Amino acid sequence: MSSFRYAMLTLLAREPLSGYDIKQQMNSRMGPFWKAGSNQIYPELAKMEEAGLVALHEIEHNEYRPARKVYRITESGKEELIRWTMEPTEPETIKDEFLLKAYNSWLIDFEKMIPRLEEKKKEHEGKLAIYVDKVNELNRIVDPSNPRDPIASSISVVEFGIEYEKLYIQWCDHFIEKLKNNG
Amino acid sequence: MSSFRYAMLTLLAREPLSGYDIKQQMNSRMGPFWKAGSNQIYPELAKMEEAGLVALHEIEHNEYRPARKVYRITESGKEELIRWTMEPTEPETIKDEFLLKAYNSWLIDFEKMIPRLEEKKKEHEGKLAIYVDKVNELNRIVDPSNPRDPIASSISVVEFGIEYEKLYIQWCDHFIEKLKNNG
DNA sequence: ATTGACATGTAAGTCGTTACATGATTCG
DNA sequence: CGAATCATGTAACGACTTACATGTCAAT
Numbered sequence: 001m002s003s004f005r006y007a008m009l010t011l012l013a014r015e016p017l018s019g020y021d022i023k024q025q026m027n028s029r030m031g032p033f034w035k036a037g038s039n040q041i042y043p044e045l046a047k048m049e050e051a052g053l054v055a056l057h058e059i060e061h062n063e064y065r066p067a068r069k070v071y072r073i074t075e076s077g078k079e080e081l082i083r084w085t086m087e088p089t090e091p092e093t094i095k096d097e098f099l100l101k102a103y104n105s106w107l108i109d110f111e112k113m114i115p116r117l118e119e120k121k122k123e124h125e126g127k128l129a130i131y132v133d134k135v136n137e138l139n140r141i142v143d144p145s146n147p148r149d150p151i152a153s154s155i156s157v158v159e160f161g162i163e164y165e166k167l168y169i170q171w172c173d174h175f176i177e178k179l180k181n182n183g
Numbered sequence: 184m185s186s187f188r189y190a191m192l193t194l195l196a197r198e199p200l201s202g203y204d205i206k207q208q209m210n211s212r213m214g215p216f217w218k219a220g221s222n223q224i225y226p227e228l229a230k231m232e233e234a235g236l237v238a239l240h241e242i243e244h245n246e247y248r249p250a251r252k253v254y255r256i257t258e259s260g261k262e263e264l265i266r267w268t269m270e271p272t273e274p275e276t277i278k279d280e281f282l283l284k285a286y287n288s289w290l291i292d293f294e295k296m297i298p299r300l301e302e303k304k305k306e307h308e309g310k311l312a313i314y315v316d317k318v319n320e321l322n323r324i325v326d327p328s329n330p331r332d333p334i335a336s337s338i339s340v341v342e343f344g345i346e347y348e349k350l351y352i353q354w355c356d357h358f359i360e361k362l363k364n365n366g
Numbered sequence: 367a368t369t370g371a372c373a374t375g376t377a378a379g380t381c382g383t384t385a386c387a388t389g390a391t392t393c394g
Numbered sequence: 395c396g397a398a399t400c401a402t403g404t405a406a407c408g409a410c411t412t413a414c415a416t417g418t419c420a421a422t
Contacts, residue, residue, distance in 0.1 A: 002380080002381065002382095003280050003283065004381080004382085006283065007283055010283055010286055010287055013287065013290065018401080018402095019401080019402075019403090020400070020401050020402075023401095030286075033276060033277050033278065033279070033282055033283070034276060034278060034283065035276050035278075036382090037382085037383070037384085038401085038402075038403070039382080039383075039384085039385090039403085039404080039405090040381085040382065040383085041403095042402070042403055042404090043403085043404090062400090062401090063390090064389080064390045064391070065389085065390070065391085065400060065401060065402090066388090066389085066400085066401045066402045066403090067401085067402085068400090068401070068402090069401090069402080078290075081287060081290065082287075082290050082291065084284075085284045085287040085288070085290060085291055086291060086295055086296075086299065088299065088302060089280050089281045089284060089299070089303070090280070091306055091310075092278075092279055092280060092281070093216060093217060093218050094216050094344070094347065095216065095217060095218075095275075096216070096275055097186050097272050097273070097275060098272040098275070099216055099340050099343060100186065100189065100190055100193055100216070100217065101267075101268045101272060102336065102339055102340050102343075103193055103213075103336050103337065103340050104193055104196065104264060104265075104268040104336065105268070105336045105339070106331050106332065106333040106335060106336045107196065107261075107264065107265050107268060108265065108268055108269060110330075112269055113269075116269065116271065116272070119271060120272070123274055127274075147293075147365040148289050149289065150289040152289060152361075152365070153285065153286050153287065153288045153289045154286065156285055156288070156357075156358050156361065157282050157285050157286050159354070159357070160282060160285075160350075160354050161277070163350050163353070163354060164277065164347075164350065167343075167346050167347065167350055170346070171339075171342070171343050171346060174339075174342070175339050178335075178339065182330040182335070185408080185409065185410095187409080187410085201373080201374095202373080202374075202375090203372070203373050203374075206373095219410095220410085220411070220412085221373085221374075221375070222375080222376080222377090222410085222411075222412085222413090223409085223410070223411090224375095225374070225375055225376090226375085226376090245372090245373090245418095246418090247372095247417075247418045247419065248372060248373060248374090248417085248418070248419085249372085249373045249374045249375090249416090249417085250373085250374085251372090251373070251374090252373090252374080
């Protein structure tokens with residue numbers, strides 16, 4: 001089973017959602033950790049329903065809009081998600097296109113490379129700000145007395161994001177300095 | 184054109200290589216930044232030759248082994264690589280399966296989650312050690328008087344890897360502590 | 367005797383992306 | 395008046411993975 005399916009189960013384990021909700025959460029709440037388009041979500045939801053991992057929770061009707069088909073995770077879906085979560089995970093490659101370009105920086109005039117690094121730096125500063133806001137908000141709503149609060153898990157993952165963005169920003173700075181000293 | 188093609192050009196811009204060499208370098212020298220199997224490399228090399236981005240450099244014959252077909256980058260391939268390298272790069276998602284599992288940790292008994300984190304930590308400690316060795320070796324062979332030495336670019340990318348692994352290790356530690364305090 | 371390194375590739379299948387298709391409502 | 399949001403989905407294509415296929419030498 002593809003990990004995309006587990007990403008969907010991950011969201012549905014917390015609350016019932018429609019395909020549209022899943023899309024929104026992946027592209028905002030889950031932030032840039034995971035992404036998806038409708039093309040993948042709706043067929044996958046149908047397959048998951050067939051496999052008994054999710055079930056129709058309710059259908060919200062609206063006069064002018066298509067009906068919202070809200071799904072919930074089933075017991076067997078939850079078991080499958082837990083089984084997968086406890087499984088060891090294969091090492092992953094970073095596979096960042098910009099790093100590949102950095103690997104080619106020796107081919108490029110430094111004056112032309114530096115604006116790209118400044119650009120990237122700004123992009124990651126933007127993400128950092130978003131994550132910091134998010135973690136602050138999560139800290140406000142988390143229940144510290146409940147060791148099983150899903151929000152606590154969310155916080156840990158967003159904290160990873162924060163550290164990652166900081167590292168990226170520092171690396172850009174470091175790289176820019178190097179290029180300036182060599183040019 | 185897929186970024187995989189540019190990954191191949193990136194390596195060929197430094198020295199002529201066979202398909203087999205490319206595979207080796209992607210899975211070792213380029214470390215876990217990019218990966219590839221023979222299935223992707225050989226057909227792609229053929230297409231790149233057809234497009235005039237690379238050309239046969241020489242064919243090394245051996246009695247018992249298949250002939251080594253060594254390719255070099257062409258002028259037009261180099262121009263294309265430079266053009267791509269200077270182009271702005273789209274933001275990327277992190278898409279780390281283990282982070283997705285961490286997002287589900289609220290579902291799991293802490294005693295069962297901690298060994299997974301210890302495991303991951305060890306994995307990244309291993310990668311860190313490899314990168315540190317690599318950067319030390321690169322620093323030994325880099326030519327500091329040449330601002331266009333490709334090795335200098337390699338060093339910057341490996342340095343990113345080092346910081347990334349350190350961050351991952353720290354995050355694992357941090358997460359383990361949190362789980363212990365809640366269990 | 368078996369595994370691993372060398373060296374090329376093919377075939378089949380799944381995963382993922384971009385674009386398309388529909389249609390009313392609200393906001394600027 | 396145009397764009398964005400809500401809400402579902404399909405079609406076509408390209409990327410990527412897993413497994414297959416072949417064959418010799420060197421090392422354990």
